[in-house]
Amino acid sequence: MPDANPPQEAPRGMAMINAFDPSRATGLSARERAMVERRQRLLGPAYRLFYEHPVHAVRGEGAWLFDAEGNRYLDCYNNVASMGHAHPRVVEAIARQASLLNTHTRYLHETVLDYAEALLATFPASLGHVMFTCTGSEANDLALRIARAHTGGEGIVVTSLAYHGVTASLAELSPSLGEGVPLGRHVATVAPPDAYRGGAGMPARFAADIAAAFAGLARHGIRPCALLVDTMFTSDGVFPDPAGFLAGAAEAARAAGALFIADEVQPGFGRTGAMWGFQRHGVEPDIVTMGKPMGNGHPVAGLAIRPELLERFGGTVRYFNTFGGNPVSAAAGLAVLEVLREEGLAENAAAIGAHLAAGLRALAERHPIIGDVRGAGLSIGCELVSDRATKEPATAETARVVNALRNRRVLISASGPGANILKIRPPLCLSCEQAELFLETLDAVLREA
Amino acid sequence: MPDANPPQEAPRGMAMINAFDPSRATGLSARERAMVERRQRLLGPAYRLFYEHPVHAVRGEGAWLFDAEGNRYLDCYNNVASMGHAHPRVVEAIARQASLLNTHTRYLHETVLDYAEALLATFPASLGHVMFTCTGSEANDLALRIARAHTGGEGIVVTSLAYHGVTASLAELSPSLGEGVPLGRHVATVAPPDAYRGGAGMPARFAADIAAAFAGLARHGIRPCALLVDTMFTSDGVFPDPAGFLAGAAEAARAAGALFIADEVQPGFGRTGAMWGFQRHGVEPDIVTMGKPMGNGHPVAGLAIRPELLERFGGTVRYFNTFGGNPVSAAAGLAVLEVLREEGLAENAAAIGAHLAAGLRALAERHPIIGDVRGAGLSIGCELVSDRATKEPATAETARVVNALRNRRVLISASGPGANILKIRPPLCLSCEQAELFLETLDAVLREA
Known part of the structure; x- marks a missing residue:
């Protein structure tokens, strides 16, 4: 994958949205400036900070983050610490198991089996095996290796601003990374199922687009492998409705000979109000990939799969991940499942x-910049437009809103091709009062704007 | 990467060496049998256990592992828990930071900077930036993405039984995974620098082979990208001598226009008796990748790199790893560096x-099956042969020795194309008494054989 493109002038992808830019920095203390410079010197140019005034977080509790001066921030963005920052049950599980043993899966250990059983119990019975990795990227990378071994094909269909990970094989099918990362020749994109801009014909068109994309790949001699989608289309801009449309998309993929892989790295583990994002669509995926909140910050990820799809890969290729499924990761994962259920x-x-x-829709009555509010559970997209008739993305205003919220200590970010969709996804323990605080703060920011 | 090959009948790779085979299982208790069956049912066919009688480890301390019945095993194989199993300093660092905050690198945090600084201090000054991932696979995958962006080439040279990771892009350049995983068209292999079988002309031939491999790739229109080697050639069979030969290999790669990437995932962090395996060769790599012992079991990995090589990638591609460089991982990594130095x-x-x-060489005087002993620090290869003159690999005997050691509660494994090279790599805290116990047990096993 040689990278022969010039640096992107107008980044279209999520990676640059809301990134700190030293030339537009505001409000940094001398200590923060020194940290920014030290970061640049040590970590180099590939790292990005959030916000015009980056946040220096030192402690977390529930949906709150605290900076070095003791200021409190409402975290409405972190989809990893979904059980709440530094949840004591998860921390205790990690500390207890780490003090006993942390080793690999080539020895027998009960905890990884208990965890696998508890996890599989949350899925349809058709998904009978689970495999463990450390990151969502590793989970998606493995899912595609397995899908290739099973189908003998390579053709992958993703949405036009999808993000599925940072390994070489995933970067080339993650268009949200921007034009600096060319898509693979075996990758075709379809427009996301955007009910706001796509209109009423959307769900049927989404399935038809998928069928056409696989047909297009076939005309280039590329046989079908998989349809891979985030079941909430988080990076594309959050597209949950109408519930059920994913069933038709999966059907279109299967009719083409491809597997349907549900990327639950962002929607999974309760965020949508159900355990898994695919559940609201009444569809059973062939493979489900998981990550981010799976260990509430501890690096745990994995996939669930129909056993018959794993036969060929398991027999001829095999898989070993040094840290994947170790007892500490399994203990963290088990604690997350317990917290999720008990709380x-x-x-x-x-x-x-x-x-x-509902609060955002009420705000929309007073603020015409709010063009659309959509979501499921605590995965919410709020689209800002400069004109409701033309739906022109309010790109610059969105950046100002995100930074103004940060300056009032409420943390979110934005996504979508116009970088105009507020991405709101707080820890799942968000209280009613915290939701009110978010709404009041957003209201104040929009009134000022 | 469709997998069109039949299941391998005679696996040549490390992945099958020393694997548990239910049809040859011996000594399992009813509980262990139940666990094996439960694993198969839950985790599926891609997972493998070690030994004819798998070990059910529940606790670790220093170089000891303890099973569910309280039996003690001497761990001479685990190259992850290099600071000793469940080292209290590392466990405490993880627990303390996890109870405060575990979040991503898009906020400012001191710990990742302190860790980056401490880590870079262990490298030559030319390696000025560090980047963090969660696994050695992710580190190698990222190193190759960066190398491709910098060189514009794709050609990779590895040794003939190399292992560099399990992502799709690494599996296709890891021939040790066996013939079920075809090598990429952009990958060329060279014979490892085997002073035992390769003879006195080896180091010069290794560099010449590398030059020829890049020339061969160029004849197929594949431009040079990188020479990627484990600096101890662990999976090939442990080839450390004569110290210095890697300098010539790196020179050959650079003369061809390729970068020299040192994979320190296995040799790094003190195992060879120096901080890094490349140091004994007097060479400065362009990129160094790290993993396994970096967090003593906690999923921490990363790379160090010459800053100028990162400019293009950092500017046009960027990189974000959700869990990579989080404060808990950084705290674990810092604790490992402290333990390594203080102890x-x-x-x-x-x-x-x-x-x-020296003890193995003394055993060789009594046991003609020992054909060669080589190593640096606590990365030791001991080659078993059925005839010292022909150097015929004692493959079946090696499997018996490894299993007999396990039955006497000493854990090692084997590697190499003939699966006849005992791989000995205990935690770095191994005591003299524990070394004696290993030697006495091996002596007893060889006397019985």
């Missing part, structure tokens, strides 16, 4: 998410 | 490694 966090995400979405 | 573990590896190698 009713998916239910809370559904209730608070509905409250938040 | 003098590299020095201990040099001293005990020399003692162990």
Whole structure:
């Protein structure tokens, strides 16, 4: 994958949205400036910070983050610490198991089996095996290796601003990374299922686009491998509705001879108000990939799969991941499942998410810049437009809103091709009062704008 | 990478060496049998256990592992828990930071900077930036993405039984995974620098082979990207001598226009008696990749790089790894560096490694099956042959020795194309008494054989 493109002038991808730019920095203390310079010197040019005034977080609790001066921030963006920052149950599970043993899966250990069993119980019975990795990237990379071994094909269909990971094989099918990262020749993109801009014909068109994309690949001699989608289309701009449309998309993929891989790295583990994002669509994926909140920050990821799809890969290729499925990761993962169930966090995400979405729709009555509010549970997209009739993306205003929220200590970011869709995804333990604080702060920021 | 090959009948790779085979299982308790069956049912066919009688480890301390019945095993194989199993300093660092905050690198945090600084201080000054991932696979995958962006080439040269990771792009340049995983068209292999079988002309031939491999790629229109080698050639069979030969190899790669990437995932962090495996060769790599012992079991990995090589990638591609460089991983990594220094573990590896190698050479005087003993520090290869003159690999005997050692509660494995090279790599805290126990047990096993 040689990178022969010039540096991108107008980044279209999520990687640059809301990034700190030293030339537009505001409000940094001398200490923060020194940290920014030290970062640049040590970590180099590939790293990016959020916000015109980056946040120096030193402690977290629930949905709160605290900076070095003790200021409190409402985290409405971090989709990793979904059980709440530094959740004591998860921390204790990690510390307890780490003090006993942390080793690989070539020895027998009960914890990885207990975890695999608990995890598989959350899936349809057709998904009978689970495999463990450390990151969502590794999970998607492995899913595609398995899909290639099973289908004998290479053709992958993704949405036009998808993000599926940072390994070489995933970067070339993650158009959200921008034009600096060319797509592979075996990759075709389809427009996301955008009910706001795509209109009423959207769900049917999404399935038809997928069928056409596989047909297009076939005309280039590229046989079908998989349809790979984030079941909430998070990077594309959050597209959950109408519930059910993914069933038709999966059907189109299977009719073409491809597998349907549900990337639940962002929607999974209760965020949408259900355990998995695909559930609201009434579809059973062939492979489900998982990551981010799976260990509430501990590097745990993996996939669930229909056993018959794993036969060829398991027999001829095999897989070993040094840290994947180790007892500490499994203990962290088990603790997350327990917290999720005992604290009713998916239910809370559904209730608070509905409250938040209703509050945003109420704000839309006073603020014409809000063009659309959509979401499921605590995965919410709020599209800002400069004109509701033309739906022109309010790109610059969105950047100002995100930075103004940060300056009032409420943390979110934005996504979408116009970088105009507020991405709101707080920890699942968000309280009603915290949701109100978010809404009041956004209201104040929009009134000022 | 469609997998069109039949299942391999005679696996040549490390992945099958020493794997548990239910049809040859011996000594399993009812509980262990139940666990094996449960694993198969939950995790599926891609996972492998070690030994004819798998080990059920529940606790670790220093170089000891303990099974569920309280039996003690001497771990002479695990190259992850290099600071000793469940080292309290590392466990405490993880628990303390996890109880405060575990978040990503898009906020400012001191710990990742402190860690980056401490890590870079262990390298030549030419390696000025460090980047963090979660696994050695992710580190090698990223190194190759950066190398491709910098060179504009794709051609990779590796040794003939190399292992560099399990992402799609690394599996296709890891011939040790066996014939079920075809090599990429842009990958050329060279014979490892085997002083035992390769003879006195080896080091010069290794450099010449590398030059020829890049020339061969060029004849297929594939431009040079990188020479990627484990600096101890661990999977090929452990080839450390004569110290210095890697300098010539790096020179050959650079003369061809390729970068020299040192894979220190296995040799790094004191194992060879020095901090890095490349140091004994007096060479400065362009990129160094790290993993396994970096967090003593916690999923921490990364790379160090010459800043000018990162300019293009950093500017046009960028990189974000959700868990990479998080404060908990950085705290774990910092604790490992402190333990390594304060406990003098590299020095201990040099001293005990020399003692162990001398003991193996003394055993060779009584046991003609020992054909060669080689190593640096606590990375030791001991080659078993059925005839010292022909150097015929004692493949079946090696499997018996490894399993007999396990039955006497000493854990090692084997590698090499003939699966006849005992791979000995205990935690770096191995004591003289533990080294003696290893030697006495091996002596007893060889006497019985």
